[in-house]
Amino acid sequence: MTPPPLPGHDMEPYKINISDKKLSQLRAKLELATFPEETPLSNDWQYGVPVTDIKRLVQYWQNGFDWRQQEKMLNSKLPQFTTTIEVEDLDPLTIHFVHQRSKRANAIPLLFCHGWPGSFIEVLKILPLLTDPEDDSQPAFHVIAPSLPGFGFSSAPTKPGFGIVHYAECLNRLMIQLGYMIYATQGGDWGFSITRFLGIEYPHQIIASHLNYVWASAPSLSRTPLLYLQSLFTPLGEKEKKGLERTKWFYDKGFAYNQLQTHNTATIGLMIRDSPVGLLTWIYEKLHDWTDDYPWTDDEILTWTSIYWFSEAGPEASVRIYYETTHPSDKRLLEYTSGVKLGLSTFPKDLIVSPKLYGRTLGPVVFEAVHEEGGHFAAYEKPELLVGDLRKMFGKGNKSLDLELVFWR
Numbered sequence: 001m002t003p004p005p006l007p008g009h010d011m012e013p014y015k016i017n018i019s020d021k022k023l024s025q026l027r028a029k030l031e032l033a034t035f036p037e038e039t040p041l042s043n044d045w046q047y048g049v050p051v052t053d054i055k056r057l058v059q060y061w062q063n064g065f066d067w068r069q070q071e072k073m074l075n076s077k078l079p080q081f082t083t084t085i086e087v088e089d090l091d092p093l094t095i096h097f098v099h100q101r102s103k104r105a106n107a108i109p110l111l112f113c114h115g116w117p118g119s120f121i122e123v124l125k126i127l128p129l130l131t132d133p134e135d136d137s138q139p140a141f142h143v144i145a146p147s148l149p150g151f152g153f154s155s156a157p158t159k160p161g162f163g164i165v166h167y168a169e170c171l172n173r174l175m176i177q178l179g180y181m182i183y184a185t186q187g188g189d190w191g192f193s194i195t196r197f198l199g200i201e202y203p204h205q206i207i208a209s210h211l212n213y214v215w216a217s218a219p220s221l222s223r224t225p226l227l228y229l230q231s232l233f234t235p236l237g238e239k240e241k242k243g244l245e246r247t248k249w250f251y252d253k254g255f256a257y258n259q260l261q262t263h264n265t266a267t268i269g270l271m272i273r274d275s276p277v278g279l280l281t282w283i284y285e286k287l288h289d290w291t292d293d294y295p296w297t298d299d300e301i302l303t304w305t306s307i308y309w310f311s312e313a314g315p316e317a318s319v320r321i322y323y324e325t326t327h328p329s330d331k332r333l334l335e336y337t338s339g340v341k342l343g344l345s346t347f348p349k350d351l352i353v354s355p356k357l358y359g360r361t362l363g364p365v366v367f368e369a370v371h372e373e374g375g376h377f378a379a380y381e382k383p384e385l386l387v388g389d390l391r392k393m394f395g396k397g398n399k400s401l402d403l404e405l406v407f408w409r
Helices: 020-031 051-063 067-077 127-131 164-177 190-201 225-232 238-254 256-263 265-274 276-289 298-309 315-324 383-394
Strands: 012-014 080-085 093-100 108-113 141-146 183-187 206-211 341-346 365-370
Touching: 020 051, 020 276, 051 276, 051 298, 067 298, 080 164, 093 127, 093 164, 108 164, 108 190, 127 141, 127 383, 141 164, 164 190, 183 190, 190 206, 206 383, 256 265, 256 276, 256 315, 265 276, 265 315, 276 298, 298 315, 341 383, 365 383
Parallel strands: 108 141, 108 183, 183 206, 206 341, 341 365
Antiparallel strands: 012 080, 080 093, 093 141
8 A cells, every 4th residue: 555654763553443432422422412492593604503404413423424434444545653753841742644655766755734623634635646646747745644733643742832833843853753854845724834834943854835825914014025015016806805805704703713712722622522512513613614615525524523522632632722822922924934935825715815925925935826716625625726736836847946856856
């Protein structure tokens, strides 16, 4: 299926195998679920998740959903491993990761970094396309997709203060332990922030970074004077105006979850740790609102949610990233960073949809794509589009990256 990780490191093969006891406990909790009375208000997305949807999903989760089948599928399609990572001044972490090596000798190592409420499962559709392209002229990639600390089957930090710099340090050390001294990065959501800090902290190791979540500020005279002057004479296009409308919708009507997870981390954590219905509702709302009418199946929704429910540290651990990365916040995140070249892909139903000039305030942009469709989970919603962007960015035709001497030998 795939070669094992490079020798000389403590990498253990991993198979997902949730105990029968945990499955029984989940069904018992679902059996006790109670729901509000159904009224026109309870089944209107204007008020939040419809009760009928959650009733259907809970009933199926309890009596029809086959976790063992999903477990088998994930284990067969995603080669998984664990290893111990030492993070400076903090306790060691056990990191779970997908590692699929290409057969190509000149393949580019690519670190894929997920966010919330995503997971390593987001590489499911893009993995074969990236590692084994049909056309020899297209670049191939060795793909590494970790479960972030506190997510999925990775352990969680046990001490306060594990901020965004520590996430970056952890993933960089993982890549080094795998033998990848230089590599590319790809990220959206929290993956945007973490891959940005990989470029800030380790610019000599990052070939380039591709982002499918373009969180950026408008050009300013003090920070990016040339882009600011350009913006004065460059009117926004219709797509960019719609993107700003989408961004405004997110901050006005979709940002409350972020405020709660940032400032009431333990409160939300207790809710989603004890109640599978609470966790399902919390995640399902985001899968619905953050995608471009993606036709989620019940199996997909419940698999995404189950990965959080059965996670190594519990679902509450995943929301701590919101607190730790904002107390204190690091202003370098949105500053111009010259050391790493960037590729930016914009999807119209993402949460923040920035005009092109905004994205260029982040660093030297060598690839841009503005798509007609797609949302926040680009790798899962529109895998062909995301892979196509990566192929163009890292292919022979993009002379801006100077990969000829490193990989295209």
